[in-house]
Amino acid sequence: MMRRTPRPLERLMGLFFSACGLTAVAFVLLISLYLILAGVPALRETGLPDFLLGRQWSPTAQRPEFGIAPFLLTSVYGAAGAVLLGAPIGLLCAVFLAKTAPPRLAAAVRPAVELLSGIPSVVYGLVGMLVLVPAVRRCFRLPDGAGLFSAILVLAVMILPSIVSVSEAALRAVPPEYEAASLALGATQIETVFRVTLPAASGGVAASVVLGVGRAIGEAMAVLMVAGNAANMPSLFKSVKFLTTAIASEMSYSSGLHRQALFSIALVLFFFIMLVNVLLNRLLKRKGG
Amino acid sequence: MSEPALLSVRNLELWYAPAVQALRGVNIDLPERQVTALIGPSGCGKSTFLKTLDRMCDLVPGVRVSGSVRYRGKEIYDPCVDVTWLRKQIGMVFQKPTPFPMSIYDNVAYGPRTHGVRDRPRLDAVVERSLRGAAIWDEVKDRLKKSALALSGGQQQRLCIARALAVEPDVLLMDEATSALDPISTSKIEELIAALKQRYTIVIVTHNMQQATRISDKCAFFLAGELIEFGDTTQLFSLPRDKRTEDYITGRFG
Numbered sequence: 033m034m035r036r037t038p039r040p041l042e043r044l045m046g047l048f049f050s051a052c053g054l055t056a057v058a059f060v061l062l063i064s065l066y067l068i069l070a071g072v073p074a075l076r077e078t079g080l081p082d083f084l085l086g087r088q089w090s091p092t093a094q095r096p097e098f099g100i101a102p103f104l105l106t107s108v109y110g111a112a113g114a115v116l117l118g119a120p121i122g123l124l125c126a127v128f129l130a131k132t133a134p135p136r137l138a139a140a141v142r143p144a145v146e147l148l149s150g151i152p153s154v155v156y157g158l159v160g161m162l163v164l165v166p167a168v169r170r171c172f173r174l175p176d177g178a179g180l181f182s183a184i185l186v187l188a189v190m191i192l193p194s195i196v197s198v199s200e201a202a203l204r205a206v207p208p209e210y211e212a213a214s215l216a217l218g219a220t221q222i223e224t225v226f227r228v229t230l231p232a233a234s235g236g237v238a239a240s241v242v243l244g245v246g247r248a249i250g251e252a253m254a255v256l257m258v259a260g261n262a263a264n265m266p267s268l269f270k271s272v273k274f275l276t277t278a279i280a281s282e283m284s285y286s287s288g289l290h291r292q293a294l295f296s297i298a299l300v301l302f303f304f305i306m307l308v309n310v311l312l313n314r315l316l317k318r319k320g321g
Numbered sequence: 322m323s324e325p326a327l328l329s330v331r332n333l334e335l336w337y338a339p340a341v342q343a344l345r346g347v348n349i350d351l352p353e354r355q356v357t358a359l360i361g362p363s364g365c366g367k368s369t370f371l372k373t374l375d376r377m378c379d380l381v382p383g384v385r386v387s388g389s390v391r392y393r394g395k396e397i398y399d400p401c402v403d404v405t406w407l408r409k410q411i412g413m414v415f416q417k418p419t420p421f422p423m424s425i426y427d428n429v430a431y432g433p434r435t436h437g438v439r440d441r442p443r444l445d446a447v448v449e450r451s452l453r454g455a456a457i458w459d460e461v462k463d464r465l466k467k468s469a470l471a472l473s474g475g476q477q478q479r480l481c482i483a484r485a486l487a488v489e490p491d492v493l494l495m496d497e498a499t500s501a502l503d504p505i506s507t508s509k510i511e512e513l514i515a516a517l518k519q520r521y522t523i524v525i526v527t528h529n530m531q532q533a534t535r536i537s538d539k540c541a542f543f544l545a546g547e548l549i550e551f552g553d554t555t556q557l558f559s560l561p562r563d564k565r566t567e568d569y570i571t572g573r574f575g
Contacts (some may be wrong), residue, residue, distance in 0.1 A: 121426040213481070215431040216377055217488055218409035227431070232422050 064302070071299030074292035077168035082201070082281070082297060089263040089273075091282070091290035098293045100275070100300065107265040107275045111248035114187035119187065119241050120190075122195030123230075126240075130203035131195070131225050142200075149193035160186040165258055168213060178260035180272045186254050189246035194317030198243055202236020203229055239315040246308040248299070273299045316321060323461075326520050327492065328374060328432040333388035335369060337381060343369045345546040347388070356514060356523045358531060358537035358554065361390035367526050371494050374524065375411040378403050392492075409436060410484035410566070416479035416497040419471035420484075425452075425461050428469045432488035447487050454479060455483035456513050475506025482513065493517065497524040499532065511536050530570060534558055542566045 075083055078098045086099015125145065131140045161178075164185060169177030206229050212319025214224040230237065254272070261281050273281070279294050279301075286294055327425060328351040343366045349493055351357050359367040365514040372378040376397060390397050397407055409432075418429050430438075431450045438444055448465070452458040457479040461472070469480055478498060487491060495514075499507040508559050514523060514536050533554065542555040542563075550557060550566045561567040 068332065087504060207419075209417060210421055211382065211420040212422070213381065213415065213484075214377065214431070214435075216413040217484065218405040218406055218407075218417075218433045219345060219431075220405055221436055227435070228421055 039227050048247065050187055067299050067302050068312065070142060072296075074289060074296040075299075077289060078293070084300070087265060089278075091286065091293060096289065098289070098294075098296075100278070101274055102263050102265050103275045103278045104300070106180065106200055106259075106272040107249050107301075109266045110183050110187060110228075110259075110272075110274060113180070114191055114248040115241055115244055117184065117292045118188035118191045118244060119195055123199050123237060123246070124190045125192070125196045126199035126237075127225055127230070128151035130200045131229065132221070144192050145196045148195075150190070152214065153190065153254040154257075156186055156190055157254035160254060160258040165304070174204035174269055176260065176271065178271060179269050180259065180266050181268050183255045183259040183272070186258050187248045187251060189253060192248055193246050194243045195240045196206065198236050198240035202233035202240070202261055203235065206232045221271070232270070235315055239312055242308055242312045242315060246305060249308065250303055252277065256280055258283060275304070327364050327393065327412050328355040329389075329391040329394075330373075331389040331391075333370070333373060333390060334386070335366075335373060335378065336385045338383055343546050346375070347548045349541060349548055349551055349563055350508035351522065351524060353522050353566075354518055354520070355538040356518050356525065356536055357539040357541060358533035359371040359524065359526045359541050359543060360528075360533050360548075360569075361543035366546040367541075367543045370543065370548075371413075371496055371526050371559060374492070374494055375408050375413055377408075380425060396438075410487050410490055411492040411494060412488060413494045413496065414478070414481050414485055414498045418474055418481055420472070420480050422468070422470055424466050425469045425472070426465040427482060429484050429487045432484060436488060451487040452480075452558055454486045454517070455479045456516070457483060457507065471480050471572065473506070474506060478502060478506065478510060481512065481516075482510070486517075490521065492522045492524065494500075495523065497528060500528060507532075530558075542569060544569070 078086070083098060083100060084104065085101050086097060087101045088097040088099045089102055090097045125141075129142055129145075133141065160182060165177035165182050167177065168174065168179075168182050168185075172181075210228050210232055211224050214228045215221070219227070255274050256277045259274060259277060261273050261277055262271040263273050263278070264270045265270050275297055279297055283292070285296055328349075330347055330349045330351075333344055333347040334342065335340050347370060349364075349560075359370060361367045368379065371379075373386060374392075375381065375399075378384055378386065386398060392401070392410065395402070421431060426448055429451050432445050433444060433447050438496045449458065449462075452461060457476060460476060463479070472480060478501075482493075482498075498508050502510070511532065514525070515571065517523060518538075525537065537554045539552065540557045541548045541551040542557065542561075542565075544565055550561060552562070557566065558570055561570060567573075
């Protein structure tokens with residue numbers, strides 16, 4: 033067989049593609065490096081335990097305190113609440129799309145769900161601020177509707193599309209033989225979905241939920257507009273600040289240690305998201321293997 | 322034919338689409354507690370026919386069935402028939418072994434649990450009886466909690482038979498249940514079928530004519546959606562009445 037030497041243009045294009053690939057990696061590395069360099073000084077100053085567990089965030093006080101426990105817990109509660117609401121709805125929507133909907137109806141609903149993910153988060157925030165927050169205020173007779181509860185509702189809607197699409201793909205990947213075998217044993221279609229299809233797709237479903245957690249923790253803009261933005265320890269109807277919104281709302285006027293502390297928050301957020309991604313990859317691998 | 326017919330089929334026609342007819346005017350009486358083999362070339366409608374007997378053909382979108390199938394005198398295509406009840410009476414084993422991705426125990430217990438058995442000792446008893454009935458108990462009794470997917474293909478297929486037996490069916494349909502298995506596993510399942518016919522009525526689709534002669538009492542030859550000939554297996558293979566049957570069993574078919 034003849035050995036082919038690559039043509040010059042081919043080689044050039046190859047190099048070009050490699051360079052593009054490396055650029056993406058380079059940005060990740062640069063951002064990570066910058067976050068670590070910018071975030072560590074404030075952590076040194078306040079001490080990691082005090083920073084993470086401190087309940088008081090008063091960066092501009094006479095004696096400033098930098099405890100981010102309110103933000104950390106708010107982010108965790110917010111994501112948990114959003115998943116608690118969004119996951120069952122998203123999962124059942126996926127079951128509907130993949131298994132029970134007539135093909136025509138599914139073909140109409142699926143693009144609608146996908147459109148949900150295309151809506152800019154500032155629009156979610158706007159609708160939340162103008163419609164949801166006043167409604168929450170009236171429903172629960174609160175002085176102000178902006179708070180953790182409203183943020184959870186907005187986040188729950190925002191994570192729906194990722195939960196629906198990943199779960200639906202997982203459900204569709206279940207071999208039809210499983211379902212046929214279950215039906216042949218006299219199970220109904222609903223029994224089959226819940227006792228055979230969903231367990232068989234559990235890896236992908238779990239991945240979709242983790243993906244939703246990641247989105248919920250990382251979201252800033254929409255949450256900023258409905259959460260009230262006071263550095264309170266989280267409570268369902270209190271005005272709260274998330275890790276993301278703390279950075280977004282204070283960066284513009286901060287300076288000195290305060291500014292450095294905001295970078296430390298970004299670093300914490302970064303590790304949070306990394307953790308979620310590792311978990312996600314584990315789950316996806318388990319599904320494959 | 323002196324045996325009472327358990328499944329009585331009259332003028333059965335099936336279309337997969339308006340222009341795609343898969344069964345044409347099938348008339349047949351399947352006797353109780355015997356093994357009936359369905360033979361014929363690929364695409365002749367024998368698997369389709371099998372699926373009409375427990376209405377698994379309903380799952381195909383756009384399918385249309387006309388004619389009559391009576392099970393113990395009851396018309397199974399009557400709209401008021403509960404399909405889950407029918408499929409509990411008439412179990413099916415597929416060509417490809419299809420254990421669920423769960424433990425061996427849970428696979429066998431799936432059917433009984435679906436039909437409302439929750440009591441643990443009773444489930445244990447059903448699982449053991451079914452696994453013994455499918456001649457696989459001794460191989461798996463020490464690892465009932467392990468995943469069924471770790472079993473070999475032959476074991477998986479016997480597990481699927483056990484799973485079908487666990488709902489205590491009356492009829493067992495087998496769609497080329499041994500064609501994906503090696504000869505040793507195949508002979509184990511053939512022995513199993515011979516034992517099972519004491520209690521169950523068995524209908525098996527097979528491409529293997531030696532298998533049909535080995536295990537079946539009755540044999541039905543299908544061609545292009547029609548039932549060409551049906552009779553005692555020994556008679557059908559030694560003295561076929563129809564020229565087309567003779568051509569097929571002697572291998573003179575394209």
